Amino acid sequence: MNFISRQVGSLLTRPSQIINSVLCQNHQVQQWRGIRVKVRFGNLEQALTLMQRKMQSSGMERLIKRRQTHHIKNSEKRVLARKNLERKIRSQDLARKLKAILVKKVRGL
Structure with a gap:
């Protein structure tokens, strides 16, 4: 406050x-x-x-x-880095799934 x-x-x-x-x-x-x-x-x-x-x-x-x-403590840096990595991996997984769905639609499967 x-x-x-x-x-x-x-x-x-x-x-x-x-x-x-x-x-x-x-x-x-x-x-x-x-x-x-x-x-x-x-x-x-x-x-x-x-x-x-x-x-x-x-x-x-x-x-x-x-x-x-x-100053940001090393433990806080690790937590932030892990969260950013998890967010990046989730985003990549979602992009991969969407790409697979689009490929199937385009091919008519």
Whole structure:
């Protein structure tokens, strides 16, 4: 929660710098996503939790975490590598199955 509030605070204090850095990152133009949350009855904690949920569902939290430059433990690297490998293998298997189905359709079998 503190991480998100710091990021939001930086967005509020210097929005033009953040927008420019997001838009110019890796020389690719990315769409700027805005999230608005109303603070009702002065309840800031509830508004922050609602904002966190909206950020998670929109994918903005992933973009912020991807920009972090901190040390990643070797165990975390192994887990991420294994997940990426499993995802790649699943994708290749699916592509192989689809290709086999298409070949059968084309041949009329």
